[in-house]
Amino acid sequence: MNPFILKMERRDSLSAEERAVLEEAVARVRVLGPHEDVVREGDRPTDSTLVLDGVTCRYNLLGDGKRQITAIHVTGDFVDLHSFPLKVMDHGVATLTTCRLGVVPHARLKAITEQFPHLTRVLWLSTLMDGSMHRQWIVSMGRMPALGQLAHLLCELYLRLEAVNEASELRFKLPLTQTDLADTLGLTPVHVNRIVQELRQSGVVVWRTPDVQILDWDRLVRLAEFDPRYLHLHHEPR
Amino acid sequence: MNPFILKMERRDSLSAEERAVLEEAVARVRVLGPHEDVVREGDRPTDSTLVLDGVTCRYNLLGDGKRQITAIHVTGDFVDLHSFPLKVMDHGVATLTTCRLGVVPHARLKAITEQFPHLTRVLWLSTLMDGSMHRQWIVSMGRMPALGQLAHLLCELYLRLEAVNEASELRFKLPLTQTDLADTLGLTPVHVNRIVQELRQSGVVVWRTPDVQILDWDRLVRLAEFDPRYLHLHHEPR
DNA sequence: CGCTCAGTTGATCAGTATCAAAGGGCGTGG
DNA sequence: CCACGCCCTTTGATACTGATCAACTGAGCG
Numbered sequence: 001m002n003p004f005i006l007k008m009e010r011r012d013s014l015s016a017e018e019r020a021v022l023e024e025a026v027a028r029v030r031v032l033g034p035h036e037d038v039v040r041e042g043d044r045p046t047d048s049t050l051v052l053d054g055v056t057c058r059y060n061l062l063g064d065g066k067r068q069i070t071a072i073h074v075t076g077d078f079v080d081l082h083s084f085p086l087k088v089m090d091h092g093v094a095t096l097t098t099c100r101l102g103v104v105p106h107a108r109l110k111a112i113t114e115q116f117p118h119l120t121r122v123l124w125l126s127t128l129m130d131g132s133m134h135r136q137w138i139v140s141m142g143r144m145p146a147l148g149q150l151a152h153l154l155c156e157l158y159l160r161l162e163a164v165n166e167a168s169e170l171r172f173k174l175p176l177t178q179t180d181l182a183d184t185l186g187l188t189p190v191h192v193n194r195i196v197q198e199l200r201q202s203g204v205v206v207w208r209t210p211d212v213q214i215l216d217w218d219r220l221v222r223l224a225e226f227d228p229r230y231l232h233l234h235h236e237p238r
Numbered sequence: 239m240n241p242f243i244l245k246m247e248r249r250d251s252l253s254a255e256e257r258a259v260l261e262e263a264v265a266r267v268r269v270l271g272p273h274e275d276v277v278r279e280g281d282r283p284t285d286s287t288l289v290l291d292g293v294t295c296r297y298n299l300l301g302d303g304k305r306q307i308t309a310i311h312v313t314g315d316f317v318d319l320h321s322f323p324l325k326v327m328d329h330g331v332a333t334l335t336t337c338r339l340g341v342v343p344h345a346r347l348k349a350i351t352e353q354f355p356h357l358t359r360v361l362w363l364s365t366l367m368d369g370s371m372h373r374q375w376i377v378s379m380g381r382m383p384a385l386g387q388l389a390h391l392l393c394e395l396y397l398r399l400e401a402v403n404e405a406s407e408l409r410f411k412l413p414l415t416q417t418d419l420a421d422t423l424g425l426t427p428v429h430v431n432r433i434v435q436e437l438r439q440s441g442v443v444v445w446r447t448p449d450v451q452i453l454d455w456d457r458l459v460r461l462a463e464f465d466p467r468y469l470h471l472h473h474e475p476r
Numbered sequence: 477c478g479c480t481c482a483g484t485t486g487a488t489c490a491g492t493a494t495c496a497a498a499g500g501g502c503g504t505g506g
Numbered sequence: 507c508c509a510c511g512c513c514c515t516t517t518g519a520t521a522c523t524g525a526t527c528a529a530c531t532g533a534g535c536g
Contacts, residue, residue: 042467060377063463068380070373082370085363085476090370090468113359117352124362125323127369132320132328134372135308139298141379142306142424146492177514186380191492193516209514225301229280230328238323384524415482429524431484447482 002026002102003076003164004050008122010163011129012238018119021112026050026102038079038093038101045083047103051075054099055175059183060091069184070137071130072096072157072176076164082127084109097175121238132230141186144225147195149185152224154205158214159228170217175210240264240340241402242288245314246360248401249367250476256357259350264288264340276317276331276339283321285341289313292337293413297421298329307422308375309368310334310395310414314402320365322347335413359476370468379424382463385433387423389462392443396452397469408452415447 005014005022014022029052032038038056039045049056051073058071058079070091073079079093084106113120133156140149157174161167178196182189199205204220206213214220243252243260252260267290270276276294277283287294289311296309296317308329311317317331322344351358371394378387395412399405416434420427437443442458444451452458 058373060373062377062381066381068377070376082366085359086366086370086470087474087476088467088470088472090470091373114355117355117358120355120358120362121323121351124358124365127362127366128320128324131365131369131372132324134369134376135296135298135329138308138372138375138379138424139300139306141376142421143300143304179514183380186376188493189515190494190517193514194492197516229326232324232326232328234326236325238325417482426525427483428485428526431482432524435484 002050003052004078004102004126007076007164008126010233011125011235012122013235014119014122018116018122021116021119025104025108025112027105027108028103030101030103032095032099032101034095034097036095038095038099039083039089041089041092043089044087045080045089045106047105048081048084048109049079049093050102050104051077051079052100052102054101055096056093056099056101057096057180057184058091058093067183068186069180071133072184074157074161074164075166078104078123078126081109081123082130096180118238125232125238129232132232136230140224146185146187146191147198148223148225149187150181150192150195150199151204151220152226153181153184154212154214155220155224155226155228156231158212159231159233163231163233170214172212173210174207174212177209240288241290241314242316242340242364245402246364248471249363249473250360251473252357252360256354256360259354259357263342263346263350265343265346266341268339268341270333270337270339272333272335274333276333276337277321277327279327279330281327282325283318283327283344285343286319286322286347287317287331288340288342289315289317290338290340292339293334294331294337294339295334295418295422296329296331305421306424307418309371310422312395312399312402313404316342316361316364319347319361320368334418356476363470363476367470370470374468378462384423384425384429385436386461386463387425388419388430388433388437389442389458390464391419391423392450392452393458393462393464393466394469397466397471401469401471408455410450411448412445412450413448 002023005019053075056073056079057069059067059069061067140152158167161172178192179189182192204216240261243257276287291313294311294317295307297305297307299305378390396405399410416430417427420430442454
C-alpha cells in the first residue's frame with residue numbers, strides 16, 4: 001500500500017474510492033541513490049513526488065555554498081505536493097538515502113481537486129502539516145539552545161516514523177550524517193558532534209549511526225520542550 | 239474590496255463568481271486593539287480570520303516565557319486559514335496593531351471546497367505561500383547573521399506590502415517594536431537595537447518607527463541574499 | 477507631572493563558529 | 507587479503523556573534 005494513505009489515515013478516514021484514487025495517482029516509481037537531486041530550485045515540475053521508502057530533504061543553498069535543510073521527509077511524505085499549486089520550486093529536494101519515490105502527475109492531482117473535495121482537503125492537510133513542522137523548526141531555531149533543538153528533532157522524527165510503522169520501542173534509523181544534521185539545525189558539524197556526545201553521555205540516547213535508541217523519552221521531551229500537538233496525529237473528519 | 243482578492247489576483251485570475259464567493263465568505267468584521275489574542279494555541283476555531291487591515295502575528299510561547307513569532311501577517315493575509323483542515327491550533331495568533339479582521343466561517347470554506355475547485359486551489363495556494371515564507375525564515379535563521387536576517391525581513395515585508403498597495407517608493411510602515419522584531423528574528427531586543435542602528439548608520443535605511451524608508455535597495459538585497467522567488471508573485475493559472 | 481514603555485548604551489559572559497588536525501570504518505583496487 | 511583513500515567523526519585551541527545584566531533616556535499619556 002501507498003504509505004501516504006497510511007500516514008493520512010492516522011488523521012482522517014478515507015473511503016475505499018479515495019484510497020483507490022490515491023493508489024492510482026502514482027504513475028510510476030523512481031529509484032534514486034543517496035544524495036541525488038529530486039527537483040532543483042527554479043524547476044517547474046509536472047509531477048509531484050511521494051516518498052515510498054527512504055529519506056529526502058528540502059534545502060536551500062546560499063551564496064557562499066552554505067546549505068540549510070528546511071524539511072526532512074520520510075516514508076509516506078508527499079515531498080513536493082506544493083509544487084502543484086506553486087508551479088515554480090523555490091527550493092531543491094534531494095535524497096539523503098537511497099529512495100523509492102512515487103511519481104504523481106500534476107494532471108492527476110488536478111483531477112482529484114475537480115472530483116474529490118474531501119480528498120483535496122486531505123492533500124491540503126498534508127501540506128499544512130509540513131507548514132506546522134516548519135513553524136516548529138522556527139521556534140526551535142529561534143529560541144532553543146542547540147541541545148534542545150537536536151532533542152526536538154529526535155522527538156519529532158521518532159513520532160513521525162512511528163506513525164508510518166518505521167519506528168517502535170523508542171528505536172529508529174536516522175541515516176543522516178552529522179553534516180546533514182548541522183545543515184538541518186543551522187549549526188556546524190563540529191558543534192553537532194559535541195551535542196550528540198552530550199546526549200549520549202547524559203544517558204538519554206544510544207546513538208550509533210544510523211541506529212538511534214532513546215533511553216529516556218521523558219528527559220528528551222523536557223530537553224526539547226516537545227509538545228506533539230503540531231504533528232496533528234489525531235484522527236478526525238477534515 | 240476584500241484585500242485577499244487583491245493579493246491572490248496577483249498570482250492567478252479569479253472569475254467574477256469566485257470574487258463574489260470570497261466577498262460573501264466574510265460573515266462579519268471584528269475589530270481588535272493592539273496586542274490582543276485572535277486565537278490561542280489549543281483552540282478549535284470554527285472560523286478563519288482574514289486581515290482586512292493591520293498587522294498580526296503567529297507565535298509560540300516557550301516554557302520560560304520566551305516567545306517566538308513564526309509569521310507576520312498584513313492586509314490581505316488569511317492568518318489562520320489552515321485552522322480549517324488542521325482543526326486544532328498549534329500556535330497562537332495575536333494582533334500587533336489595531337486590526338480589522340474578516341471572520342470566515344469554516345462552513346463557508348467547506349462549501350467552497352465542495353463547489354469551487356479552482357478557488358479551493360487558490361486558498362490552498364495561499365497557505366502554501368505561508369509555507370514558503372516559513373522555509374525562507376528557517377534559512378535566514380539557520381545560515382544568516384543577524385544583520386542579514388533583519389535585512390531579509392525588510393525586503394520581504396516591503397514586497398508583500400507593495401503587492402497589496404500598502405507600500406511604494408521603498409517606503410512602508412512597520413509598526414513593530416524592537417521587542418516584536420527580536421521575537422520574530424530569534425534575537426534579543428538589545429541586539430536588534432544594535433543591528434537596526436547598523437543599518438541606519440550604513441545608510442541603507444532611514445527608520446523612525448513606524449516609518450521605514452529603504453535608501454539602497456540593492457545593498458539591502460545583497461546583505462539579505464534576498465531572492466523574491468519564494469514570494470510567488472507571478473501570475474499564472476493554478 | 478510622574479508613570480510606563482520603547483529605545484539606547486555599556487560591560488561582561490556564554491554559546492557556537494572557526495581553524496586545524498587526528499582517528500576510525502569501509503569499500504575498492506592492487 | 508592487504509593497503510590505500512575517502513568520508514565521517516572526534517578532539518583541541520581560539521575567535522566572535524549575540525546574550526545577559528544593568529542602567530539611563532525620552533516620548534506619550536493619564
